[in-house]
Amino acid sequence: METSLIEQLDKSRYDFMKWSTIGWTIWFGTYILTDFISTPEVPGFISWIRLLGWFLLIVSTIRFVKLKRELNWDNKMKEALDDELHLHNRIKSFQIGYFVVIGLTLLFFVLSLYTSIPAVIVTKLTLYFGVLAVLISKLIFNRA
């Protein structure tokens, strides 16, 4: 098995995670931002930023899917990349995401006792920070 190829693929995977995180942060973040901004001029500018985020997310997703399909042809390479450390880190990341979602749900529940918050905002914020928590923790755990 090529030694440098595994490391190159591992680095590629890390790059995909990094750009996915940035893309998600920008793309979905702009949806939440527009909920809090009411002036008509700003949303136009935000739409362009949203498009950039969407573009980054789509490109990194396509590259990730392409990598996965290439790896399906080589089981040994696939096993080496998805080794026990990577699986361990993935589980930890999803655990963090789970606790972030639970924490936000609890926070909104408490807030709802004192004020009314639109359900769509609660849903967006919970989804946004839940996914972001998973992505950022994956980046931290998988850094070289």
Add this chain to the structure above:
Amino acid sequence: METAEFTNQIKVQRAMKNITQEELAAKIGVTRKTINTIETGKFVPSTILAIRMARFFEIKVEELFILIEK
């Protein structure tokens, strides 16, 4: 409650065989990152991985990974 210290001789064995973390990772079927985190004690390998590493170095598992009871 007693605690135990878990160490390993991977770095020593690698030096004796004159191989890098990357080369060892390729032989074992993991990434260099995994070897590094095991070597520095940040990650405890599974039994299967520990046996694979011991077999590669041609030593016993308990010679490669050491558990010191305190």
